[in-house]
Amino acid sequence: MATVLALSGSPSRTSRTTFLAEHTAATLRARGHQAHVLAPRGLPATPMLAADTHHASHARAVTLVDEADALVVATPVYQTAYSGLLKVFVDLLPQHAFAGKPVLPLATGGSPAHVLALDHVLRPVLTALGAEVSRGRFVLDRHLTASPDGAMALDHDDERQPDRVTDQSARPLPSSAYLPVA
Known part of the structure; x- marks a missing residue:
């Protein structure tokens, strides 16, 4: 059984990106993996902007990345790039924080x-951190809808897409567990 950390780089409280990260983590848990979601927007901003890795919350977040066998990195696309929040969080990490780890970008x-x-x-950023980056998945905002009670849902075809992506190239981890990443 692998330990997978899903990072959601969305600054929004009602986030389609976080929903997608949580959906992917749930899929991995259903397959027997330990999967957790970390949303850096919940970390104190001032120490994060100061790159204070000694702050207790940030030190714990960096430890979670270090302890993960694999990662899912999810971000909304703003101005043709990943979110500033994800950038600030990644700047807290050591230079080779993802070294040898499979990473699924969403x-x-x-x-x-x-x-x-x-x-x-x-x-390129994930690769610079040493990740073994898989193909990944892009989901249009309009395919992630909120119901009147605030619950999110993936549209019919996109409901199956993250599962297909995670199924496409299951690879063995050192523990002989299989982590499905594309």
């Missing part, structure tokens, strides 16, 4: 043109 955005942010903006 992005949400309002236009199909934003899909390029996965490969041209997010992938």
Whole structure:
């Protein structure tokens, strides 16, 4: 059984991106993995902006990244790039924080043109941190809908897409567990 940390880089409280990260974590848990979601928006801002890794909350978040066997990195696409919140959080991490770890990038955005942010903006950062970056998945905002009670849902085809992405290339981890990442 692998330990997977899903990072949601969304600054929003009612976030489609966080929903997608939680949905992916739930899929992984259903397959026997330990999966947790970390939303850096819940961390104190002042120490994060000062890159204070000694602050207790931030030190714990960095430890969670270090202890994970694999990661899911989810971000909304703003101005053709990943979120500033994700950037500030990544700046807290050691230079090779993702070294040798499979990382599944996920992005949400309002236009199909934003899909390029996965490969041209997010992938280089994840690779620089040492990640074994998989193909990833982009989901249009309009395919993530909120019901009147505030619950989120993926549209019919997109409901199956994260599962397909996580199924496409299951790879063994050192513990012989299988972590489905694309």
